[in-house]
Amino acid sequence: MLELSFDDPERLVTVAHALSTRSRVDILRLLNTKNFNIIEIADKLKLPVSTVASNVKILEAAGLIQTELLPASRGAMKVCSRNYDDIHIALNLKKTMPKGETFVYEVDMPVGHYSDCEVAPTCGMANAEGLIIKEDEPASFYHPKHINAQIIWLRKGFLEYLLPVDIPVRARIESLELSMEMCSEAPKYDQNWPSNISVWVNGVEIGMWTSPGDFGDRRGKLNPNWWVDSSTQYGFLKTWRVDHEKTTLDMESVSNVVLDDLLINQSPKLRLRIGIKPDAVHQGGLNLFGRQFGDYEQNIMMRIKYTVDQDGESPA
DSSP states (O other): OEEEETTSHHHHHHHHHHTSSHHHHHHHHHTTTSOEEHHHHHHHHTOOHHHHHHHHHHHHHTTSEEEEEEEOSSSEEEEEEEOOSOEEEEOSOGGGSOTTOEEEEEEEEOTTOOSEEEEEEEEEEEOSSSBSSOTTOGGGGGSGGGGGOSEEEEEEEEEEEEEEOOSOTTOEEEEEEEEEEEEOOOSSOBSSOOEEEEEEETTEEEEEEEEOOBBOSSOOTTOOTTSOTTSOOBOEEEEEEEOSSOEEETTEEEEOOOGGGTOGGGSSEEEEEEEEOTTOSOOOOEEEEOTTSSSOOOOEEEEEEEEOOTTSOOOO
């Protein structure tokens, strides 16, 4: 979610300007379904390519979309993707904010938007249209088209994400929640294939979950028609929560890590790593599901609950 307010009037004006024409709103609405290059956007919206290109620059400058140059049959093409699902504009001044009120900052991170990785076969990724890379080739995980992935699997290693932390500088964080659908990774699938999957935040391991298997006894509720029955089908939705007392997994205590250990306020980003440690007892791999695969229509979700006082400072 993008949070806007009078506290940053320049950003508010920039975003408002970007949303001030129908053509730019139509581009954002189109990117709600999938990523498109500029020529595809022009074709679908019946607009000149030059018009789309200039509007894309305005949306990109406002931070509402991001673009990436990808190889094409002739040179390169600029592919556009949307950065936010929601925009919240607070028109009240910070000094009128109710003291002690709890706010929620939320980020919806697509599983393909990892910033770093280390993988070993079996490995691969796919989206609703088909496989994105050739299976079992770890080098392909560094190809730019990985951002389109809706399911990722790896036998060993990790995926790492950088999530923005755009909250008041002196806010007091009350809790951090991380939620995602996952399971083990076996060739094809295997219901009895345990894997010790760990989660790290800013370099600190907050907990480990032992997935009992790689599930394929039935089709995942969201899987596209082309996805074969003999492959992994669904996972479990797991939620880690860190507060000032402990870390829980699905409301059960899993570690003594607390918020102060994670230093979230000291950086505009949070580094999230999901993977299997080299010395794990059960090195059964990882499947990570996006909103178009598995049983749960969501990506990686981060929620930060925080409070501020009337002056924007942390409560005592």
